[in-house]
Amino acid sequence: MNKIVQWSEIAPMFQDGMSVMFGGFMGVGTPQGIVAALLKSGVSDLTLIGNDTAMPEVGVGPLVSSGKVAKVIVSHIGTNPITGKKMIAGELDVDLVPQGTLIERIRCGGSGLGGVLTPTGVGTVVEEGKTKMAVGGKEYLLELPLRANVAIIKAKRADRAGNLVYERAARNFNPVIAFAADLVIVEVDELVEIGEIDPDLVMTPAALVDKIVLSQGA
Amino acid sequence: MEAKEIIARRVAQELKEGYVVNLGIGLPTMVPRFLSKGVNITLQSENGFLGLGPLEGEPMPGVVNAGGIPCGLVPGAAMFDSATSFALIRGGHVDVTVLGGLQVDEEGSLANWMVPGKMVPGMGGAMDLVNGARKVIVAMEHCTREGEARLLERCNPTHGKVPRLDGGYGTCRIQYFTR
Numbered sequence: 001m002n003k004i005v006q007w008s009e010i011a012p013m014f015q016d017g018m019s020v021m022f023g024g025f026m027g028v029g030t031p032q033g034i035v036a037a038l039l040k041s042g043v044s045d046l047t048l049i050g051n052d053t054a055m056p057e058v059g060v061g062p063l064v065s066s067g068k069v070a071k072v073i074v075s076h077i078g079t080n081p082i083t084g085k086k087m088i089a090g091e092l093d094v095d096l097v098p099q100g101t102l103i104e105r106i107r108c109g110g111s112g113l114g115g116v117l118t119p120t121g122v123g124t125v126v127e128e129g130k131t132k133m134a135v136g137g138k139e140y141l142l143e144l145p146l147r148a149n150v151a152i153i154k155a156k157r158a159d160r161a162g163n164l165v166y167e168r169a170a171r172n173f174n175p176v177i178a179f180a181a182d183l184v185i186v187e188v189d190e191l192v193e194i195g196e197i198d199p200d201l202v203m204t205p206a207a208l209v210d211k212i213v214l215s216q217g218a
Numbered sequence: 219m220e221a222k223e224i225i226a227r228r229v230a231q232e233l234k235e236g237y238v239v240n241l242g243i244g245l246p247t248m249v250p251r252f253l254s255k256g257v258n259i260t261l262q263s264e265n266g267f268l269g270l271g272p273l274e275g276e277p278m279p280g281v282v283n284a285g286g287i288p289c290g291l292v293p294g295a296a297m298f299d300s301a302t303s304f305a306l307i308r309g310g311h312v313d314v315t316v317l318g319g320l321q322v323d324e325e326g327s328l329a330n331w332m333v334p335g336k337m338v339p340g341m342g343g344a345m346d347l348v349n350g351a352r353k354v355i356v357a358m359e360h361c362t363r364e365g366e367a368r369l370l371e372r373c374n375p376t377h378g379k380v381p382r383l384d385g386g387y388g389t390c391r392i393q394y395f396t397r
Binding site: 025026027028029051052054074075076077078079084087094096098099100101103104107118119120121124126156166167168169170171172173174175176203 | 263264265266267278279280281282284285286291297298299300301303304307308337338339340341342343344345346349350
């Protein structure tokens, strides 16, 4: 099965109203080429799920600025003033989730689990509307799984089968979201033949990857 | 010496040999400068690694701290994904976290992620750190720029209150570090 696609094939993979999980932390590990293609596709009413909205020109910032995003589920928006402005103006729904809870909800969504019990958020606004459970005398919140229609991932290297290797701290959410979406699209800097990545060093197994596109300028 | 340096110097005295430490953005990042000779700590960065160090030379691809700023890696550093990073944090594997704050109260609760009427940056990893780190140190000045007290009987929930839940890691101890 050929997973390698051209840039012209990326935009048609998106539709209005889709939920899109993205890798990256302050834009480091976000597939900027796919973000640009998504922006050009003109689709709207998107829900973005990932760590943060980075900065206006970085990460998913350009998508937020474009007005094509209806909702973000993130842990932090403080570095992108446009996200805050749109939230206050009522143009963007912002669901703030503690970072450790967000990644565990995604992990649950991708690994067949019905949720996770975490102490994080007990006694704060985060607990509002959630089921609380006591285990061993300690209180936990039941946090529910998160999945998306599409996951967009940035990897350093892929083989033609889709085994992935990430670079340094650009790993962050990427290997976790690879489990939690119906369609997994990866932007890579380097494409190698099958067998060239040591099996012990594979960070995301090829079985999770649907489409691979080579970074422009790589 | 500026107040921030005095605070950073005082916090550094709390860090012991071999500790795994997570430093928040801003004032906390000044702390390593003031570590005594012979005290070696490992810095955890919530975006996914152990072994954060100062930037030496040119920035390296993918090597940034939790503020997205280029940093260095010490020999023996280890990289991992965000689920592992927060398993370390929530699971009690981080000895100390040093966070900035807007307010702290008698119960040891911290408010640090909303400024009423101004902005809502979000909690990022702070709530998990406050719950999971074995010791939480809030490094901040006593008063706001407007002269309002930051040490209160009870935090204002509109500032994004994060209670310190004593999750079996001992009781909360509040120390007021003064100049």
